[in-house]
Amino acid sequence: NAGVTQTPKFRVLKTGQSMTLLCAQDMNHEYMYWYRQDPGMGLRLIHYSVGEGTTAKGEVPDGYNVSRLKKQNFLLGLESAAPSQTSVYFCASSYPLTPGISYEQYFGPGTRLTVT
Amino acid sequence: RKEVEQDPGPFNVPEGATVAFNCTYSNSASQSFFWYRQDCRKEPKLLMSVYSSGNEDGRFTAQLNRASQYISLLIRDSKLSDSATYLCVVRNTGGFKTIFGAGTRLFVKA
Numbered sequence: 001n002a003g004v005t006q007t008p009k010f011r012v013l014k015t016g017q018s019m020t021l022l023c024a025q026d027m028n029h030e031y032m033y034w035y036r037q038d039p040g041m042g043l044r045l046i047h048y049s050v051g052e053g054t055t056a057k058g059e060v061p062d063g064y065n066v067s068r069l070k071k072q073n074f075l076l077g078l079e080s081a082a083p084s085q086t087s088v089y090f091c092a093s094s095y096p097l098t099p100g101i102s103y104e105q106y107f108g109p110g111t112r113l114t115v116t
Numbered sequence: 117r118k119e120v121e122q123d124p125g126p127f128n129v130p131e132g133a134t135v136a137f138n139c140t141y142s143n144s145a146s147q148s149f150f151w152y153r154q155d156c157r158k159e160p161k162l163l164m165s166v167y168s169s170g171n172e173d174g175r176f177t178a179q180l181n182r183a184s185q186y187i188s189l190l191i192r193d194s195k196l197s198d199s200a201t202y203l204c205v206v207r208n209t210g211g212f213k214t215i216f217g218a219g220t221r222l223f224v225k226a
Contacts, residue, residue, distance in 0.1 A: 035216075042120065042216030043160070057152065075166035090159055104150065105214070 002026055004040070006091050006110035012114045014082040021076040021111050025089030031094045032074040033058075033105065034066060036087040044092060052068055081115045088112050117141055119215045120206050126221035135192045137220045139187045139204030148207040151189050153200045154219065160203055162190075192223045216223055 003023045013019055023032065030051050035043040045058030049068040062086060065077045074093075078085060093107040122139045129135050141149075149166035164171065168177040168189050177190040187204055204217035 004145075033214075040124070045214065059134055102136045104165070105159070105168040109159050110157075 004091055004093055004106050006089075006108035006111050008111060010108065010112045012116065013078075014116055015082060017081050018077070018079050019081065019113075020078075021089055021091075021113075023074045023076070023093075023108055024072055025074075025091075025093040025106070025108075026072065027093060028071070029093035029106070030071075030096045031067065033065070033092040033094075034074065034076045035092065036060065036085075037090060037110075038087050042064045046076065046089075046101065081113075083115045086113060086115045117167040118218075119143060120204055122173050122202075122204050122217040122219040122220045122222060124218060126223055127196055128199060128223045128225060130225055131194055133192065133224075134192045135194055135222065136191075137202055137204075137222075138187045139189075139217055141187070141204075141215070143204045143206070143208050144182075144185065146185075146206045146208050149178075149187050150207075151176075151178055152203040152205055152216075155200050160216075162203070189221075194202055194222075196224050196226060198222060199224045208214075 007022045033048045034046040037043045044060045046064050047066040049055045052071045055066045067075045089111045091108040094105045095103045120141050151163040153163045154160040164173050166180045170176050170179045173191045179188045187220040201219040203219045207214045
């Protein structure tokens with residue numbers, strides 16, 4: 001089991017360029033998430049998905065789009081990158097949230113993105 | 117006010133010391149609580165879930181005080197390998213609103 005994988009690991013973009021971050025999981029998890037982590041701040045949820053073909057906005061969705069065409073993959077797109085999107089991006093996955101049961105989130109290794 | 121607040125530290129302790137981290141949360145409807153560990157430039161990994169009755173896993177003890185809305189993590193007999201950032205995580209009713217604290221940095225010195 002590879003768990004959660006992310007590609008690429010590093011990327012430098014110029015302002016206005018676009019890119020897609022790929023997240024893949026082999027644990028058959030229903031739920032997948034995209035977070036960003038900035039210095040001095042906790043991880044903030046960008047978008048999430050509760051199953052194939054469904055996505056929803058998180059805390060900081062502006063400037064990002066996502067797609068979940070296959071259960072195992074969750075893509076994060078930046079249509080027109082801005083310096084404020086310089087961050088470390090983590091993908092995570094988990095089993096469905098069930099009242100009374102605390103399922104952990106499994107994280108990928110992260111993508112370090114710099115926008116100049 | 118942040119929904120989840122932690123002392124950013126850093127905490128610098130010698131090997132063998134006992135160290136305690138506290139975390140406060142603002143939403144009384146919060147349902148699930150966790151401590152994650154994050155090594156430098158790595159992804160967060162679950163250290164332990166926190167239950168109302170308190171729970172222990174080896175050298176680690178987690179406590180939850182719902183009345184005062186805080187969570188604690190106690191590490192006994194600190195090891196060099198415990199050096200990391202410890203993230204307090206709170207999941208609110210409805211499930212998707214998972215709030216991560218900014219983390220507390222721990223350095224354990226020989």
